[in-house]
Amino acid sequence: MTSKRVWRLWQVETAIACNLKCIMCPWTTHRQDKNHHGLMAPSVWQAVKPHLQDVQSVDFTGGGEPLLQPRLAEWIGDARIAGCETGLLTNALLLDTKKTSQLLDAGLDWICFSVDGTDAAVYETIRPGSNFKTITDNIANFCKTRHHKTPKTMINFVILAMNAHQMEDIVSLAARLDVDQVNFKQCDVIRGEHGKGMGLFAREKTRQIKILEKNLSRAQRLGKRLNIKTTAFSFTPEELPVCAQDPRDSLFIRHDGTTAPCISLAIGGATTFLGQEVTMPSVHYGRLPDTDIKTLWESEPCRFYRERFENRVRANHQGFFQVDLSEPSLQKLKAAEQAALDAMPEAPEGCRVCHYLYGL
Numbered sequence: 001m002t003s004k005r006v007w008r009l010w011q012v013e014t015a016i017a018c019n020l021k022c023i024m025c026p027w028t029t030h031r032q033d034k035n036h037h038g039l040m041a042p043s044v045w046q047a048v049k050p051h052l053q054d055v056q057s058v059d060f061t062g063g064g065e066p067l068l069q070p071r072l073a074e075w076i077g078d079a080r081i082a083g084c085e086t087g088l089l090t091n092a093l094l095l096d097t098k099k100t101s102q103l104l105d106a107g108l109d110w111i112c113f114s115v116d117g118t119d120a121a122v123y124e125t126i127r128p129g130s131n132f133k134t135i136t137d138n139i140a141n142f143c144k145t146r147h148h149k150t151p152k153t154m155i156n157f158v159i160l161a162m163n164a165h166q167m168e169d170i171v172s173l174a175a176r177l178d179v180d181q182v183n184f185k186q187c188d189v190i191r192g193e194h195g196k197g198m199g200l201f202a203r204e205k206t207r208q209i210k211i212l213e214k215n216l217s218r219a220q221r222l223g224k225r226l227n228i229k230t231t232a233f234s235f236t237p238e239e240l241p242v243c244a245q246d247p248r249d250s251l252f253i254r255h256d257g258t259t260a261p262c263i264s265l266a267i268g269g270a271t272t273f274l275g276q277e278v279t280m281p282s283v284h285y286g287r288l289p290d291t292d293i294k295t296l297w298e299s300e301p302c303r304f305y306r307e308r309f310e311n312r313v314r315a316n317h318q319g320f321f322q323v324d325l326s327e328p329s330l331q332k333l334k335a336a337e338q339a340a341l342d343a344m345p346e347a348p349e350g351c352r353v354c355h356y357l358y359g360l
Contacts, residue, residue, distance in 0.1 A: 013062020052082035237358035319343025
């Protein structure tokens, strides 16, 4: 890969269709009446394929289950040939021996498994339609079959009221399955009633949050002992200059070819932001294959998001260093952090009500 590539990341929604009905999934209603059964059409992929040489990394995940896409391994292979890093998030129910071989042969760099419980009772309550034994067997087989710890393997664990007591257990399960990393996630994307009220984060650090943080800390210490890397989001908000998606050098490409800054802005609607009822706007740059992707990249809405976040990052850095830190202290550091926040121009409309911009 080369640092001169135009895009750091493409998130390509190879399928919005899904074989499960997870209780916190925000995209349930968006799967109805979709063309191509909710799968990305080959014509959309053919429109992006010539530009893969300008992309550093391709994530083949969106709002559905990528293993439902019959051309997935072929498209991963296309991206790998173009020098892209490749990966995907899967619920692992369809990850049988055949699909494991196909993904490994295609040259996948990383794979993440959605596992939100460490026993059948909890897991199958959260992910109706799945089977705990099947997915753990599939994950174990994948990890056993891969070559010298390649691809990298991860578990996404969405922290909910019904599984929060299993944070240490999921680290132990990852070790037993030979998974490399556990990502502790928040229930952060909400549409209508889907996912509403399930998030355990809040504006203030409550007694419950302090308990959750303590439990998470124990799980992370266990990870160090078991050589399992862990990542986690905060339980209380802190505004960032730009979220991890970072529209300055990334694109989200929906299964129908619609391009957007990210999945949250690709599918707007009624949502809840830190307990407040708000509306997430839909922000679209245009649609493939009707318009060339580089034309979409230079479109007015795309340039707005890129430039606004570039200005936020620049102003944040400048604001921080306006405070004299030659003799640093906690008070001065806090003042510098506040100055950095105050210096930033306002985030775009949708981002102001997105938990990702606040580290949640």
